[in-house]
Amino acid sequence: GNSVTQMEGPVTLSEEAFLTINCTYTATGYPSLFWYVQYPGEGLQLLLKATKADDKGSNKGFEATYRKETTSFHLEKGSVQVSDSAVYFCALSGGSYIPTFGRGTSLIVHP
């Protein structure tokens, strides 16, 4: 079946540091890929998405590129803020794919 693998957390960074959260997926065909963010006590919010190979999704300084050759969709941000502290989920879905989420990566940003 389909699966999404994310790097284990927590990821702890200082403010203004560079962020990378790795995400790889297993699926037949070409699903759409997503990053969601979950702040404490809240539901998930869509952060960005990409619907086909080589697409780059971006939002709020975060970006991720759909890499079909490496089946990856790594999340990056050049300079994190304390307010970015949250749990980040990589996911795939689209068409006939049942939505599949990674286990989530907790990000902690210190001032």
Place this chain on the structure above:
Amino acid sequence: KAGVTQTPRYLIKTRGQQVTLSCSPISGHRSVSWYQQTPGQGLQFLFEYFSETQRNKGNFPGRFSGRQFSNSRSEMNVSTLELGDSALYLCASSAGLAGGPSSYNEQFFGPGTRLTVL
């Protein structure tokens, strides 16, 4: 626009009981999906409803069921509760497309219902 609302926010039940959770999607959204989130298994897809019909189903036992009403509001029912059913249950709505599964559309999540089974 009001967001996705879920009621109740917290629930405590005992083993063997049943429970019904409710979700009101964003106005105009016709697709509602349900997810179970646990520390051990992460976020798992339960099912999706569109125009009162179940369109997609995850790998959960038949104790988990749902329905959608004509106003797109959805309910999820779990019968014969087990300790392992303790989880955060999330509902998500999307505008959907009439021609097929809407899961590629942006999903808007509610805050969830925290179910504890004792």
